[in-house]
Amino acid sequence: MRKKRLILQLAKSILLLLFIFFIGLCGYCLSKHNSFCGIIITCFAVIIAGWLLLSVLQPLTSSKHSWFVIMLFLMLSFWGIIIYQPNEISGIENVFIEKIITPLNKTLSIFFPSRGSFDDEPVVTGDVNVSFHLLHLFAYFFFALFMFSIFGRRLFNSSRRFIILSHNRSIFWGESEAGILLAQDIINTELWRQPIFVFSHSEKDDTQKDKALFEKIDSMGGIVIYRDFNAIRRYPKGYSHFFLTDDQDLNLKMALKVSQTAKKSKQKIKIYLRSEMHRVDYLFRDMTNIDLQIINQSSLAARQFVLKNPLIELVPDDKINNLTVDFDFNILILGFGWQGRELLHKTICGGQFKGSRFSATIIDKDIDMKNGEYKILFDECIKEYKISFIENEGINNIGSKDFYHWFNGNHRRYVRIFVAMGDDAQNFNVSCSMANIMIAAGDMNPQKRLFVNIANADKYLYCDYPVTMFGRLDKLYTCEVIIAHKLDRVAKAVNYVYWNYRNEDFDDIDWVEAEKIWTNMSNKNSTFSKNSSRALALNVENIIKISGGRTAFDKAIKNPEMLEILAENEHLRWNAFHFTEGITRWNNIDDNAVNDAKMFKFPHEKTWLLKHACLVTYNDLDKISDRVNEIRKKTGTLENKGVEDYKEVDRMIVRHFGMFFDILNFF
Numbered sequence: 001m002r003k004k005r006l007i008l009q010l011a012k013s014i015l016l017l018l019f020i021f022f023i024g025l026c027g028y029c030l031s032k033h034n035s036f037c038g039i040i041i042t043c044f045a046v047i048i049a050g051w052l053l054l055s056v057l058q059p060l061t062s063s064k065h066s067w068f069v070i071m072l073f074l075m076l077s078f079w080g081i082i083i084y085q086p087n088e089i090s091g092i093e094n095v096f097i098e099k100i101i102t103p104l105n106k107t108l109s110i111f112f113p114s115r116g117s118f119d120d121e122p123v124v125t126g127d128v129n130v131s132f133h134l135l136h137l138f139a140y141f142f143f144a145l146f147m148f149s150i151f152g153r154r155l156f157n158s159s160r161r162f163i164i165l166s167h168n169r170s171i172f173w174g175e176s177e178a179g180i181l182l183a184q185d186i187i188n189t190e191l192w193r194q195p196i197f198v199f200s201h202s203e204k205d206d207t208q209k210d211k212a213l214f215e216k217i218d219s220m221g222g223i224v225i226y227r228d229f230n231a232i233r234r235y236p237k238g239y240s241h242f243f244l245t246d247d248q249d250l251n252l253k254m255a256l257k258v259s260q261t262a263k264k265s266k267q268k269i270k271i272y273l274r275s276e277m278h279r280v281d282y283l284f285r286d287m288t289n290i291d292l293q294i295i296n297q298s299s300l301a302a303r304q305f306v307l308k309n310p311l312i313e314l315v316p317d318d319k320i321n322n323l324t325v326d327f328d329f330n331i332l333i334l335g336f337g338w339q340g341r342e343l344l345h346k347t348i349c350g351g352q353f354k355g356s357r358f359s360a361t362i363i364d365k366d367i368d369m370k371n372g373e374y375k376i377l378f379d380e381c382i383k384e385y386k387i388s389f390i391e392n393e394g395i396n397n398i399g400s401k402d403f404y405h406w407f408n409g410n411h412r413r414y415v416r417i418f419v420a421m422g423d424d425a426q427n428f429n430v431s432c433s434m435a436n437i438m439i440a441a442g443d444m445n446p447q448k449r450l451f452v453n454i455a456n457a458d459k460y461l462y463c464d465y466p467v468t469m470f471g472r473l474d475k476l477y478t479c480e481v482i483i484a485h486k487l488d489r490v491a492k493a494v495n496y497v498y499w500n501y502r503n504e505d506f507d508d509i510d511w512v513e514a515e516k517i518w519t520n521m522s523n524k525n526s527t528f529s530k531n532s533s534r535a536l537a538l539n540v541e542n543i544i545k546i547s548g549g550r551t552a553f554d555k556a557i558k559n560p561e562m563l564e565i566l567a568e569n570e571h572l573r574w575n576a577f578h579f580t581e582g583i584t585r586w587n588n589i590d591d592n593a594v595n596d597a598k599m600f601k602f603p604h605e606k607t608w609l610l611k612h613a614c615l616v617t618y619n620d621l622d623k624i625s626d627r628v629n630e631i632r633k634k635t636g637t638l639e640n641k642g643v644e645d646y647k648e649v650d651r652m653i654v655r656h657f658g659m660f661f662d663i664l665n666f667f
Contacts, residue, residue, distance in 0.1 A: 076138060080107025083135055107135075157218050158225045161196055161236065168192045169238030173254050174245040175199060175213060178274065178297075180220075181477040182242065187221050189479050196223040196236055229254060235261060244274045244295065244477070251275060256283065259290050268519075272482060276338055281527045285607055291519050294527050300481055301453065301471035302342035303538065306350040308470075309451075312542045314415050320546050323556065323565040324355035332414040334398055334430070335421035336364040339453055339471070341374070343418050345580035348385050349535055352572035353546065354565055359386035361414070363403075364421075365396045380615075381579040399430050408437050420453040420471075427452045428460060428467075435466040490540065490664050491533035492518045497656050498533070501649050502642060507659070526607055528581065535577045536570075536653070540660045543569060550661060557655050566657075567650035568618040574650070575615050586611035589627055592635070596628045596644065614646055621646040 084103035161169070170186055170193050172179040183195035197217055217224050225236060229250075235258055243251035255273045262269045267289065273280070274295040284292050315327045329351040333340050344360055351358045367374075367389060375382065375389075394402030398421065411417065411434070419431045431452040438446040447468045454460060454469040480486070496514035518530070543566065547553035556562040586599050593599070597613035600606055613624045625646050632638040 073142065076135065076142060077107050079131075079135055080139075083107075083131055154214065154224070157214075157223055161194075161223050161225065164194045164196075164223075165192075166237035167239045168194055169236065169240070170195045171236055171238040171241045172197045173241065173243050173258070174247070174250060176245040178244040178473065178477045179242060180217065181474050182244065182479070182482055183217070183222050184220055185478040193240075194223065195221075196225065196238065198236060199224065199226050200229040201226050237267075238269070240270045240272070240483075242272045242482075244272070248275050248277065252277070252280060252283070259284060259287050263287050263289055279608060282607060285526075288520065292527060293530075295482065296338075296342070297476065298338040298342040299346075300476050301339060302346040303534075304476065304481060305343070305451070305470045306346045307538055310542055310545075311347065311351040311416075312353070312545055323546055323562055323569070325353035325546060326355050327353075327357075328415070329356060329358045330414050331360045332363070332411075332417045333360060334363050334417070334419045335427075336362050336367050336374075337420070337422045339420040339422065340364065340418070343420060344387070347416070348381075348580055349573060349576045350538065350542065352569070352576045353542075354568050354572065357386075359388070361388050361390065363390045363396055363398060365398065367396070377582050378579075380584050381582075384579055385576070399426070399433075404433065404437065407434060408441070411438055411441070411443075415449065417450045418453070419451070419467075424454050424456055428454060428465075431467045432465060439466065484534075486664065487534055487537055490537035490660050491530065493656075493660055493663055494533040494536050494653070495529070497653060498649075501652050509659070509663075528609060531581075532577055536573070537660065537664065539570075539573050540657055540664055543654070543657055544661050550658060553658055553661075557658070563651055563654065566654045567647065570654050571618045571621070571650045578612055578615055583609055583615065584611050585615040586613040589613050589624075589631065591631060593631055596631070596641075597624055597646070618647070618650070621650075 081103040084107060170183070170190075172183055172195060175197075179197070183197070186193045186195050214224055227235065241255070241258055243255045245251055251274050255271050258269070259271060268291070269289070270291040270293070271284075272293050272295055274297065276296050276298065281292055281294060284290055311329055312325070314329075315325055319326045329347075331344075331347055333344055336344075340362070344362070347360075348358060381387065390396055392402070392406075394400060395406045397403060417434070419427045419434070421427055421430070431450060435446040435450055438450065443449070446466045450466075451468045451470055453471040455471055455473050460469065475481075492511075492514045493509050495518055496509055499517050544550060544553050546569070547556050547566070556566060586597065589597065594603055595606060598606075598609060599611035601608035601610055613627070614621060616624065625644050628644045629638065632641055632644070
């Protein structure tokens with residue numbers, strides 16, 4: 001992608017330079033006749049040419065690359081000295097003056113029009129004459145370039161947005177390290193996208209911080225503009241809008257304002273909202289023109305971890321037999337803030353296979369203060385996956401003598417150990433001590449089991465530590481993770497298959513229809529359904545692996561017995577996703593249930609899922625199907641909705657895993 005972007009930039013630069021040359025040549029030729037029209041055109045030509053030239057050479061004209069401007073000036077000066085060489089030398093004593101000083105003086109004059117013009121054009125015609133005029137033309141360009149780069153950089157920077165098509169703009173609202181990291185990756189990897197930063201008027205001042213921030217964004221190729229955040233009536237047009245600041249209240253406030261403005265103008269936009277608030281997407285439920293994606297940094301770090309380090313990799317080949325996995329996934333998590341919780345949930349979802357066992361131990365000194373509601377709202381999840389919390393005060397004081405003593409006697413029980421206490425330095429120091437204990441006990445490769453969350457890893461990059469780090473911000477805020485073209489394409493295919501589950505199996509996806517379904521779900525911008533499809537996409541390669549590969553999987557789905565096992569594996573993962581989202585089992589479906597096996601907080605809007613009757617074992621799904629069909633018959637909706645078979649839904653999804661796998665590996 002970077003190669004394509006460079007080729008595109010080169011092509012654009014060549015076209016712009018040709019256009020610049022044409023404008024400048026017209027202005028220069030007309031001005032030679034000393035006409036008023038020629039002088040005006042020359043002025044405009046210099047301004048336009050300088051502005052366009054700066055847009056072409058923008059990455060090379062920042063203060064970081066001032067050498068480029070200096071080198072360009074020296075090259076033009078050397079060229080001028082050659083052009084202005086005299087045909088005859090009047091005397092030996094004047095050689096230096098006539099061959100160096102006089103040509104240099106004449107050359108310098110063309111850079112500073114206020115000194116007046118030198119009309120002593122060389123007598124020699126032909127190539128020298130052409131070179132003479134070209135030198136003056138390039139000098140005009142350089143003068144305009146220099147003046148813009150010194151005095152009009154902010155004006156030039158913000159005005160560049162007018163030459164960018166609106167659907168190619170990526171708008172970043174507010175200042176954030178996450179936004180700058182993502183914008184830099186967009187510049188490096190996206191072919192057409194251009195990042196534009198929108199800052200509040202209150203941030204526009206002459207402070208060193210503002211200057212440094214502008215210089216950083218400008219030098220990497222970004223655009224900076226300012227708006228009044230308190231009275232947004234119009235905003236820079238663009239399809240993608242990113243709200244990634246550390247101030248989650250500001251993110252939500254601005255996202256709602258931009259969404260409402262877009263709704264009034266009937267524009268379709270995509271919102272990337274950084275927030276850890278529960279069910280924040282409900283606030284956008286009536287904005288059907290908004291494609292909303294919630295960015296939870298803790299969730300992203302956990303998702304990327306399980307994607308790069310799937311639990312199935314821990315299982316020896318001899319423990320996978322006939323699509324069943326005979327293995328104990330027992331993990332330890334130190335720290336149960338948002339990062340610890342998300343690691344637990346994503347690991348649970350990635351460790352569900354027929355025949356496997358999952359359990360987790362949680363240690364945190366402030367567990368009741370950080371997640372006091374967890375043991376109540378996730379009670380079924382705790383029981384289902386054998387999650388235990390250490391209650392010993394001494395052990396819970398991570399880093400104490402009691403903790404290390406306990407760890408020394410228990411670390412062998414765990415196949416994975418996560419350190420995620422919310423502070424990089426504390427995480428690192430504790431994990432290194434734990435690694436030393438593991439090495440002393442005979443584990444010479446603790447980095448295979450010990451993982452530490454380090455957001456800003458720069459200061460830890462230059463040494464070889466016996467731990468594995470994850471969650472680096474520069475690895476999270478990338479196009480691959482945030483925009484997630486590859487993962488979301490699979491998720492859209494998954495969603496399309498779900499939507500058409502009553503149809504016969506199909507071999508291809510109608511991507512136009514899939515995109516429409518994705519953005520116009522019946523539950524109105526619910527990120528829950530989108531995340532459910534993404535969670536399945538994360539499990540595709542796991543299922544292919546336990547099948548023995550892509551070819552073996554194709555054979556397995558044609559065998560009814562093996563298809564049942566694969567469907568059961570998928571149902572176990574589906575259960576895990578719902579349990580870890582706080583959805584509980586609906587044990588007794590009401591006779592007047594309007595949403596079949598689902599109970600919503602707002603039933604008629606199908607938003608905010610609370611309970612689901614299908615959160616049972618795979619073998620018990622037939623009972624749920626019978627109950628739903630019974631209610632449909634009573635309410636007279638059986639003919640319209642059809643006969644339900646929840647087991648068949650799992651089978652149907654599994655049959656398409658090969659297609660999902662191919663999409664995932666196509667990119």
